[in-house]
Amino acid sequence: MTTARRAILKALENSEDHPDALMLHDRAKEFDPTIAQATVYRTMRLLEQEGLVEKHDFGNGRARYEEAEKEQHDHLINLSTGEIIEFHDTDLEALKIEIAKRLGFDLKDHRLELYGVPKE
Amino acid sequence: MTTARRAILKALENSEDHPDALMLHDRAKEFDPTIAQATVYRTMRLLEQEGLVEKHDFGNGRARYEEAEKEQHDHLINLSTGEIIEFHDTDLEALKIEIAKRLGFDLKDHRLELYGVPKE
DNA sequence: ATAAATATGCGAATGAGTTGCATATGCAGT
């Protein structure tokens, strides 16, 4: 547990917005001004492997991260603002498992993103 | 309509396996041996913009393509083999739209991939 | 406190995809 890692973890805890590696680097600098980009990348990879963090690709070139804790959820991206909204739907979860089963598979993972614009 | 583009289109028609740009380049060489990578990339971008092709990211670094025609479908990736299976589920479609609506959005696009291993 | 193990910073390397530019090609209009 190093200064750099503590800085990254704090930056992550303070972030509610699915930050990317660059944002995390900036935010972590507040707690460890000398932290390097490479360290952020290395640490995020580690955290992801440990299952403490989830990595997402919302299609903007950079990977985005969030703490892996809360109940399973999916994301809706507001195409007008880029805002990311989390949602959870039990029917949807069940349906995903059911579809995989129907195709002869055990569902191990999945990725669902909805892209939408605000109504009217 | 150039030789290079015809080659790429033929390569694409002959491909049932969601090829990436490298695979398409190789396959297009059969019809135009001097075709360049850059041309494949440029053409795929064009085809995607024209809506003739869909670009997917199945999480292996390279974008994968398929002709945009058939009815809307999602993908299940067999984690054991890398094979990509297409499926369509009406309930799922309806549910996605319904969830977006519930959150106050009109669904414009979505991305769903299931990752699974063969049962038992 | 010391040594062995691990993490860091830096800059260089990677790899997918893009781009600048000079040349080649497709496509009118004749």
Add this chain to the structure above:
DNA sequence: ACTGCATATGCAACTCATTCGCATATTTAT
């Protein structure tokens, strides 16, 4: 078919996110 011009191509150089090598610094086990 022929000329002109717009567009596409090949090539090599470039971008940008991410990774890596390595010498040094920090942790952790002893």
